[in-house]
Structures are given as structure tokens and as C-alpha cells.
Amino acid sequence: MPCTAAEHDSPLTHAGHGAAVAQPLHFKPATPSDDKLRSLVRPDRIHRSLYRDPAIFELEMERLWNRTWLYVGHESQIPQPGDFVTLVLAGKPVVLVRHRDGAVHVLFNRCGHRGAVVCNEDSGNTKLFRCLYHGWAFATDGALQGVPLRAGYKDCLDLKDPDLGMVQLPRVESYQGFVFASFSPEGVPLSEFLGPIRRHIDDLVALSPDGELLVTGGVHRYEFRGNWKHQLENLNDLYHPFFSHASTVREDGRQFKRRSGDEEGPQIGSGGKAGGANPSKAFDEIPLHAFAQGHSYCGSMPFSDKRSGADFERYRALLTERHGEQRTREILQPDWHNAIIYPNVVIQSAAQHIRVINPISVDRTEILVFPVLLKGAPDKINRDVVRYLNVSHSAASLIQTDDLEAFERIQTGLAADGFEWLVYARGIAQDTVQPDGSTTGHLATELPMRNQYRAWLDHLAPTSAAATAPATTTPTAIQP
Ligand code: FES
Numbered sequence: 001m002p003c004t005a006a007e008h009d010s011p012l013t014h015a016g017h018g019a020a021v022a023q024p025l026h027f028k029p030a031t032p033s034d035d036k037l038r039s040l041v042r043p044d045r046i047h048r049s050l051y052r053d054p055a056i057f058e059l060e061m062e063r064l065w066n067r068t069w070l071y072v073g074h075e076s077q078i079p080q081p082g083d084f085v086t087l088v089l090a091g092k093p094v095v096l097v098r099h100r101d102g103a104v105h106v107l108f109n110r111c112g113h114r115g116a117v118v119c120n121e122d123s124g125n126t127k128l129f130r131c132l133y134h135g136w137a138f139a140t141d142g143a144l145q146g147v148p149l150r151a152g153y154k155d156c157l158d159l160k161d162p163d164l165g166m167v168q169l170p171r172v173e174s175y176q177g178f179v180f181a182s183f184s185p186e187g188v189p190l191s192e193f194l195g196p197i198r199r200h201i202d203d204l205v206a207l208s209p210d211g212e213l214l215v216t217g218g219v220h221r222y223e224f225r226g227n228w229k230h231q232l233e234n235l236n237d238l239y240h241p242f243f244s245h246a247s248t249v250r251e252d253g254r255q256f257k258r259r260s261g262d263e264e265g266p267q268i269g270s271g272g273k274a275g276g277a278n279p280s281k282a283f284d285e286i287p288l289h290a291f292a293q294g295h296s297y298c299g300s301m302p303f304s305d306k307r308s309g310a311d312f313e314r315y316r317a318l319l320t321e322r323h324g325e326q327r328t329r330e331i332l333q334p335d336w337h338n339a340i341i342y343p344n345v346v347i348q349s350a351a352q353h354i355r356v357i358n359p360i361s362v363d364r365t366e367i368l369v370f371p372v373l374l375k376g377a378p379d380k381i382n383r384d385v386v387r388y389l390n391v392s393h394s395a396a397s398l399i400q401t402d403d404l405e406a407f408e409r410i411q412t413g414l415a416a417d418g419f420e421w422l423v424y425a426r427g428i429a430q431d432t433v434q435p436d437g438s439t440t441g442h443l444a445t446e447l448p449m450r451n452q453y454r455a456w457l458d459h460l461a462p463t464s465a466a467a468t469a470p471a472t473t474t475p476t477a478i479q480p
């Protein structure tokens with residue numbers, strides 16, 4: 001289909017006394033109907049407009065991102081009362097903040113007076129947020145606290161109106177310190193939204209000798225010129241590593257060692273003349289699991305389990321003390337690699353990190369990668385997590401950059417008119433529905449992508465009236 005049909009307002013408007021005033025042209029992309037949206041997602045193919053049409057991007061924000069649960073941040077980023085971090089969530093400025101009573105709130109970073117962004121820092125600690133324009137001040141739960149020259153509002157404005165504060169997002173919940181929020185007061189509780197994908201958060205927590213994660217190791221932040229869905233698809237795409245990342249692999253098919261203590265690097269290719277670009281059969285055998293809500297995870301990569309060194313042995317001993325031998329072995333060799341919590345966060349076991357997807361426009365996306373440190377682990381083990389990410393997932397890393405190049409090439413290639421479909425058929429005949437309702441597959445299947453677009457359709461062109469029900473509940477906060 002053509003990207004969008006465009007309508008525009010008249011370029012001339014008459015203002016008072018018949019005077020014609022030139023107005024800018026306002027092009028409005030046509031909103032696709034629900035039937036049209038359904039026609040764009042086939043079981044084994046996706047229409048290119050899902051990556052290129054600004055009207056579809058707007059609908060994604062309105063019907064998916066504004067209604068589902070979104071990951072906001074981790075409680076360890078705001079340990080003390082008054083601690084805050086700011087971010088953009090589904091295009092809107094918000095603040096994650098701990099109030100003086102210890103409760104965690106997610107507030108619109110917007111002044112109740114004339115709408116200015118109130119807090120301009122990335123993070124910090126404060127007793128009050130004060131707006132730079134006219135000095136209105138807000139408590140860390142968002143309540144309007146101070147109004148300069150207050151008498152001027154006497155008899156004309158109720159300053160107790162909660163809408164004049166920094167308004168709280170209607171729903172905020174936390175799981176193991178992972179804070180999620182929703183712009184919609186309606187919808188399933190967080191526990192139901194996460195479902196079985198919760199297990200991967202538990203597994204990350206289990207890596208900590210004290211049972212606590214610290215998302216305090218900084219952040220890698222970068223943008224690519226492409227649609228946000230390229231990144232989500234890629235993280236359970238087992239078909240690409242031998243080719244996209246061939247430059248990181250030696251002739252025997254092994255990649256570089258990623259961590260100190262690792263005795264060998266991951267076996268990415270199968271070796272031979274083509275080296276890294278010679279596909280390894282092992283990737284075809286990695287299982288993939290897809291769940292309702294669009295979540296999925298892939299089994300563990302063929303990384304070496306041979307890790308040694310004094311710091312690692314000290315770390316292993318701490319875990320063994322807490323969990324015993326058998327469980328410690330399982331904890332250190334998790335049976336998964338990337339777990340996607342659709343649509344905005346992915347956690348990884350090997351290079352312990354939280355990756356957040358922040359769509360900017362239909363063809364521009366920001367990514368934030370936070371190393372996950374382990375409370376109670378030797379310093380060297382935590383420093384290794386940061387070093388690992390510097391090498392593998394930073395904007396200047398050896399691996400992530402390959403993927404970003406692929407995303408930009410797709411975005412550019414999709415401009416070619418007359419070729420309408422992207423193919424996601426791989427392994428579809430082997431998709432197996434399990435008794436618990438999840439779907440499994442292997443053969444480096446494109447099941448996770450098919451699953452993401454099923455969830456996408458459930459949000460964008462829902463068949464039940466309940467999915468579009470209006471909002472009615474009051475805001476929630478996470479109590480200490
Ligand atoms: S816009 Fe914030 S005080 Fe006026």
C-alpha cells in the first residue's frame with residue numbers, strides 16, 4: 001500500500017473582518033482502519049508500512065504503548081528519599097522518584113501551570129521539583145506545594161486541584177525492583193502481564209550473592225535510523241549472528257573471549273573456509289519460547305561454561321553458600337540468553353544487562369543499555385559486567401554496531417516501492433503450542449517475531465470491546 005494518503009487543511013483562513021491570514025499546511029496522515037491493519041499482518045509476512053508509515057507509528061503509541069505496561073527503571077536507581085531519574089516513555093517526559101515516605105512514584109515531568117518540563121536533570125536528589133518558568137514547586141509525590149504570589153489566584157483557581165501538580169501515572173507496580181508503569185488506568189495487573197517471563201527476572205536476581213541487583217553501573221545510550229521493532233525482532237533472531245557478526249569470529253568459528261576468567265569465546269560459526277559466516281548447526285537447536293502479550297525468550301547461546309580465576313571462584317563460593325552446589329550450577333549456566341518483555345525492555349543473562357527501547361519516530365529509535373551489577377559479588381566480577389558491555393553492546397562495541405547497520409539497511413531498503421512484504425516464515429511449520437498456551441520452536445525460527453505481531457494486532461486492531469474500555473481507576477504508587 002502507499003505509505004499514507006494525505007489530507008490537508010485549507011492554506012487560507014479568514015480572521016475577523018474578512019482578512020485572509022496565511023496558515024501553514026497541516027498534513028494529516030490518514031489513520032488506517034482496523035480491517036486495513038489486520039490485512040498488514042499475515043501469519044508469515046509483515047507489510048513494510050509497519051516500519052515506515054507515521055500514521056501507524058502514532059497508532060502504536062496510542063493503542064499499544066499508552067495502554068500496556070512499560071518498564072520505567074529499577075528501584076536501585078533511586079535508593080534514597082528524593083532520588084529521581086528522568087526519562088522519555090512513549091514520547092512523554094516522566095520522572096521515576098522516591099518520595100519522602102519511601103513510596104516510588106512515576107510522574108509526568110510536566111508543570112501543572114503551563115506545561116513546561118519541570119526537571120531537566122538526568123538524575124539527582126531533591127526535596128522539591130521547581131519549574132524554571134514561574135517557579136511553581138512540586139513535592140516528590142507530584143503534589144503542588146508552592147505557588148509564587150499565590151494571592152493572585154484567589155477566587156479564580158483551586159490550587160488544590162490535583163491536575164495542577166506533576167500528575168502521577170495511573171498505574172505503577174514493581175516486580176523484584178523492576179518498576180513498570182502504564183498510562184492507562186485499565187488493564188491486567190503486572191503479574192498477569194509478565195506471566196512466565198517473570199522467571200528471567202528471578203534468574204537475574206539469583207546471580208547476586210545478596211539476592212539484590214544494582215542498576216547503578218551507568219548506561220550506554222545511542223540512536224539508530226530505523227523503526228523500534230527492528231531492535232525487538234533482532235534480540236530473539238538466531239539466524240543472523242554468523243553473518244552479521246562474522247567480523248568478530250576467528251577461522252575456527254569462535255568469537256573473542258568476552259569476560260576475564262572465560263577460557264574460550266562463544267562458538268558462533270562452525271569454522272571452515274567461511275569462518276564466522278559458516279552457520280553453526282548449534283544455533284538451529286537453540287529452543288525459542290513465545291508467550292501471550294508478545295513476550296519471548298531464546299535458549300542459551302553456545303557460550304563456554306569454562307570459567308575460572310580467583311575472583312570467579314570466590315563469587316561461585318558465595319553463591320554456593322546461599323544456594324548449594326546444584327542450584328549454583330544452574331544459576332551460573334542459565335538456560336536462556338535474551339528475554340523480551342514486549343514492547344520496551346529486554347534482559348540478557350550472559351552480558352547481564354537491561355535494554356530499553358525508546359521509539360522516537362517511525363524511523364528513529366533510542367536504545368539504553370544498563371549493566372546489572374550484583375550486590376555482594378566481588379568488585380572484579382561487577383567490573384567485568386561493565387567491561388563486557390563496553391565491548392559487546394555499546395555504541396562503539398564490536399557486536400552491537402553490526403546489528404545497528406542491519407537495522408538501518410532494512411529501513412533504507414524498505415523505501416523501494418513495489419515490494420511490499422517482509423518474510424517471517426522460517427520454522428512456521430514447526431511451531432508447537434504447549435499445554436500452558438505458550439508456543440515453542442527451533443531451527444532458528446522466526447516464531448518470536450510472529451508472536452510479537454500477534455500481540456501487536458491484539459493492541460492495534462483488537463476484536464474485543466474490553467481492550468478499548470475507558471479509564472476509571474486512581475493512581476497507584478509502590479509503597480516501601
Ligand atoms: S510553566 Fe511552570 S510555573 Fe509556569
Ligand SMILES: [Fe+2]
Pocket residue numbers: 234240241244245399403
Ligand atoms: Fe546481533
